[in-house]
Amino acid sequence: MDSGVILDLVPIWTAIIALGIFFYVLLDGFDLGVGMLYGLAAEEHRTTIMNTIAPVWDGNETWLILGTVALLAVFPLAFAIIIPAVYFPVLLMLLALVFRGVAFEFQFRQPWIYRFWSNGFCIGSGVATFAQGTVLGAFIQGFKVDGRNFAGTSWDWLTPFSVLTGLALMFGYGLLGAGWLVIKTEGALQAWARRVGRICLIGVLTAMLVVSVWMPLSTPDIAQRWFSWPNLAFLAPVPILTTVIAFASWRALLGWGGDAAPFLCAMGLFLLSYLGIAISFWPMIVPGYFTLWQAASTEGTQAFLLIGTLLLLPIILMYTTWSYWVFRGKTRSDISYY
């Protein structure tokens, strides 16, 4: 559209999409995490665990749709290159989410195969998380591009690094899930969640360390960005804050700072990892090939969608908050289905 408006919408959209993906990771992250922990929990706790996420899980998954479609709308070139490149992780993730969602609904309704669906819920959560982690790993390692197309094979994504990031995310979502359970439950179950949370935290911190070493070693540009002067000084708060929050997270899981503290600390760790990745790649969206601006859709498309988004996003946030607020507090056993 030749509107003559010289207003660069790319940064606004980058912020919105980044926020959307972050919300998704937090929200579906904790319910996928709860799903994985569910499989490890004692039988008598399982129903309560399920009830902590029952009212919110499908709302959480809609953020995934929104993030995906917004990526298509605002950075179509990135969408057209990245998604085919992670064909099988996306397939795995989708099948796992489908299976998990169905298992969630069915386990209460088909008691005679309850075990099948309840295992399915746990395994589906794990597989979906692992697949999302490998997508992240594949993104960090970059894609082979020719013109406007992904030029590699559908198996390029599978590397030791992407397997590592896959496992890392499983620990990460596990940590979020444990934090959520600490908020929503009491007594023995809460103590158990704190214990599992600590194991997840160790996994997360180990993975963060390995990734932080691996990325600059394998990609000189990233090393340059972080370790050259004066970047080193500006960016130093990121690793320092990470260390502080990691420490706080451990303390919180031991009982410091109230029931919400473990979840908030886990959020902080996710935010910092996210920032770290963003700093490493800015302003590229297809690493090594296209910047955010080169991959962006036309101004007209961005503007058309932005009008509605600025109008609707606050409303969405409002009623998402409302629906969480309605189900606030410790999970009540008298919340019945319907």
Add this chain to the structure above:
Amino acid sequence: MTLDPVFLSRMQWVWVMAWHILLPAFTVGLASYIAALEGLFFFRREDIWLRLSRFWIRIFAVSFAMGVVSGIVIPFQFGTNWSRFSDAVANVVSPMMAYEGLMAFFLEAAFLGILLFGRRLVPRWAHFFAACMVAIGTLFSSFWILSVNSWMQTPAGFEIEDDGRFFPVSWLAIVFNPSFPYRLAHNVSGFYVTTGFVVLGVGAYLFRRGSSVEEARRMVLMALGFLALFVPLQIALGDLHGLNTRDYQPAKLAAIEARWETTAPVPFTLFAIPDQQGERNLYAIDIPYLGSLILTHSLNGGIKGLKQWPPDERPPVWPVFFAFRVMVGIGLVMLVVVSLGWFLRIRGQLFETGWFLRLCQWTAPLGFVAVLAGWITTEVGRQPWTVYGLMRTAQSVSPSLTGFDVLLSLLAYVAIYLLMFPAGLAVMARLVRQGPAEDVETRIPVEGLRPQAPFIQRSDSHG
């Protein structure tokens, strides 16, 4: 045999889409029905509406969850298998998909939690409000996604750059492209009719079984009243949609009618085996003039034949031809059922006529078949294009995919869906068998904070 990634990607699309579409075909109508029941309960305060609403909400929850999870798969298909298409058209159609996400999914998902779990946590009006929001959400969803679909059929409001990419010129023209109003009306009304027949069939079943008799009566009467309006309306909307297709997608219309030659007047072919290679129909049963009457609303009107287009621009004829006839045939059967129902009702014999109630049970799933048939008609009729007349399906697929990749993913989708959809159907059938009557006060209130899921108790107490 070589594995063709284009063909396999199409099969995969058909597989994930055909299953998915069955759910909105049901939930769009059911959400509105539940909102109506909640409204009746809110204003009249009679418990029967509450029981009916709770009964259908239980079924809605299952179908909606299946719709959400099978729906997440769809936007990813654009990226995984149709990345060329995504790159070419994203500037034009993707905002509509994003608007669907923004307006519909969130509305549905956020208020669904309240609708399903919140009856005792929010005031009565808020619960009714949540039911309305969920219903409106499903309609918004239909609006935007059918706009995208219609744009692929009758593209408008764009310009094409040298590299083959589409760019927006007028959003109004893009969203309200020529086939959109007709497609939207025909689809939503079709979804309503589909739900109407399910409600009718379930009501008839419960009545015949002799449990929940009063609830069953209300279901049958409500459905019959509703369908008396919507079945004729749907047929009229289909006719208008057909006229629109004649104007904007004449090759599709020619395939629907299996017309090879451009002629006037046009007969209506009741049955034939279309022979794509030989460009003719075998074993055709034609009714003279009827084609002209239906397609042009005059006795001597003509339509273009398929030979007007080169063979590589013609849709495959037999799927379009037969799917259309299945759809129209079902429409006529529905009209007969509804007319019979009203005939019996006026004579006061509706609930005494066992064979009619059985007929209602048998016709309950017909709407789904009609929806699928209509979908095949319009989508296969669009071939060989993804953007009608402008971008070929063969050029839309992701270039990195091998046939083996797609075969693998297709088999995985087949396996998971064959597990999940029959299980979903079984769950819903079980909910129907439980019926609405005994529900409300039989749930055991849970004391204190002892974590127990009431729904497990319910399963135990009925299972």
